[in-house]
Amino acid sequence: MGRIELKGISKFFKEEEVIKDLDLTIRDGSFTVLVGPSGCGKSTTLRMIAGLDEQTKGEIWIDDICVNGVAPGNRDVAMVFQNYALYPTMNVYDNIEFGLVNRKVPKKEREKLIKDIAEIVGLSDYMKKKPEMLSGGQRQRVALARAMVKKPQVFILDEPLSNLDAKLRHQMRTELIQLHKRLGTTFVYVTHDQVEAMSMGDEIVIMNKGVIQQAASPMTLYNDPANVFAAQFIGTPAMNVLPYKGFKLHSAQGKSQDIASFGFRPEHALLNPQDSSEGLRLDGEIMTRESLGAENIYQIGSPFGVFSIKTFLEPLVPDNRVNITVPYERLYYFNTEGQRLKQYEIRQE
Template identity: 70%
Template sequence: MAKIVLKNISKVYKDETVISNLNLTIKDGSFTVLVGPSGCGKSTTLRMIAGLEKESGGEIWIGDKCVNDTAPGHRDVAMVFQNYALYPTMTVRENIEFGLKNRKVPKQEREALVRDICEIVALTPYLDKKPQTLSGGQRQRVALARAMVKKPQVFILDEPLSNLDAKLRNQMRTELIQLHQRLKTTFVYVTHDQVEAMSMGDEIVVMNKGVIQQIDSPMKLYNDPDNLFTAQFIGTPAMNILKFGDVPGLRVETQETIGHIGFRAEHALLSPKEPADGLAIEGEIITRESLGAEHIYQIKSAAGTFFVKTFLAPLETANHVRVVVPYRYVYYFDPNGGRIRGIGGLAENAGSGKAAENKLVAVGGA
């Protein structure tokens, strides 16, 4: 196991700065996920840690060693890619032990390692088969086994599940979590899929345009986002965001300028029968999506379009609805997208126990 520290890392391609002054500490033994949209710099960061890309500036430390000038093969890092990168003419056994042969590991030791690792990833029945005869999930296990026999300090996984179908992806997510718990090794995982990130990582690094937006546990990111980008990137559906000036009757007494307000779809009350104290908006249902136990409605209002998620019986005929969001579930953001705390949002009430210095003065519906 090893801690990874990136100090003031930058990466420039020709005249384009992809990553600038990035500082990140990945804890020893953690399952850390780098997540963000395509082009945000997460894969470039991963490849610099592995030594496949040369940083333009800064320092990369793995354990107690600065590895800036260390070749990829000597960084004690194992990588698993989305395309598996298996040798088609070799059997599963030969693919797994290929690196061990190159390192001149004795045959008896190789066989013991391959046997033990294949038991862990359930590949023993397939050792003499060729990769093309295996399913996508089995091929991904071969790629994992090939990385595991090296017994590295760090596992680096670059979107390893993106080529699998939805059902197999869910299964492999569970298997990777269990594998991490068993090996207790540092895992660094890159994905653009926020559901994957939330379900797997014990720490998530949200990136955008080469800049870290927030580093936190999955539920902290969901309940207490630092900015508009994180609020909208984490969560399905994304957090509803409305322009502050477009919400009729809402006034907030604060020293800061509010640009937007937000709320999660499941925190909105759809046509409550009892009087409810909160942000009230009226609108028309334009789409209905039933997912078994939950129902998602897209609602168009004068303040903008937003989603409501409910676990109650679906509304089959109603079109015009009144939505109420309790004040404690409303989030506030400044015009630059930064979070404004202390006005009564969920996270500060639940976490700090401090009384809000700012307050809601009046709220009116649409």
């Protein structure tokens, strides 16, 4: 089993609190991705789970064991880093075998295990080669294989693909997803790239400044963001968030809240709709156009501010004046703290 629980975790480096009272449950067998801007505390969180850093406060549980103070080697966790951390003087076989040091696995068993794993990650023909003779993707596979021979309950991967070129990164993403399916083990994966997070994770944890903004499935994050940060972190171009003063939202229970801003995704705006679609009208002027082949991105200037829209067909736009309609059900509202307001009805005061 590989269920991880972080309970009230804080981490200080000197005076600076880089992780702030973090609570998180990582499901056994999940592919959980920690994502957020550089410096938000992703690696520190991983390192605390692995036991490489110790939290200042709080408890970490792996299954039903509290691992506070337990050495990294005794946590049943294997880590794969972005710089591979391979031994340059050892060949592939020895590098993989190194994962078994101190495990007292008999030689015969060791050989079989390494052979099987080399096959899974596609390294069988490279066992005698030194790391310097391998491509970036192959090195990454050696690092994975070295983690796999330990048969850990939890794999921890810290930006493992960031040193690879775009094409190989894409291929390795698919391979990692398949590997996760095959092993059924918990993967905890760190990246700053939201596209990577969305394409790989079944659970995504968005972090900012040492605080979890939202932890949910990719579709929930896309459809149901909890706040402005989560809303704008997922999706390209980012969700438009524009100020919206002078409106209040009213709940069925009679409570009211000031709206500070509203948001919509660029792909949900309708450009010059032919029918009289129900929605918020935002008329404006095209400032820039970007054609990416399958899709077009426009920057529109409007009295509400500048926003972007994305369309998948080249629409007829006779001049730069356009009318934009955002269907009401595609609108999001946020309060002054940037929290999403849900289940409220909008009224102008």
